[in-house]
Amino acid sequence: MNDVEIDAWQVPILVTAAIVLVEAAFNLVLRSRGLGPPSQRVRTAGFGVLVLLTVTVFVAALGPTRADQLSSVAAAVAAVVALWLTYRSYNATAKPPPRSEEEPAAKPDNPGES
Template sequence: MNDVAIDAWQIPILVTAAIVLVEAGFNLILRYRGSRPPSQRLRTAGFGVLVLLTITVFVAALGPTRADQLSSVAAAVAAVVALWLTYRSYNATSRAREEREEAAAEPDDPGESDHG
């Protein structure tokens, strides 16, 4: 069997060809629909396809070793962001609980007092 390998110089050509094909597909869809703007769902799907294509080409260009290293770094960054968001959420919950307790401890009508 022949192993298909993509050389680095072929990647820009393949990406350009894919973008041209996607654009041609959108032009055909727009002509078929009467030149109305595409729906939000169609635009989101097209954007998703382009993102997947970009990620696939990027990982293929890096190679398996660098892609593995990059994913390790990305996982570490994601863990730090998750830790920070958890800390902020905990602080917000603690503040809200303290405010509720303070509001419950205060009398309803400040004009009423036991001095009377």
């Protein structure tokens, strides 16, 4: 048996080819049946399958050691992004929003007692 290994540079080419073939197949089926474009859910499910396929092929091409290292780096980047978003969220709630000049001043509760 031949052992066929996929190099990392081949992954985008294979995924692009798979997307083109799947799209061509869907177009042929839809044209032959006279149907319009698929619903939003079908397109979302198809996109999810393609993402899963891409990640699976990418991890398989890298091998377990490099995939483990890459996941560690990705987790570190995600932690930094989460920290930055938390900081931005804290700053947004800690400061009162600026008043626009078009907003009227606050009125007293009892206008006759001022």
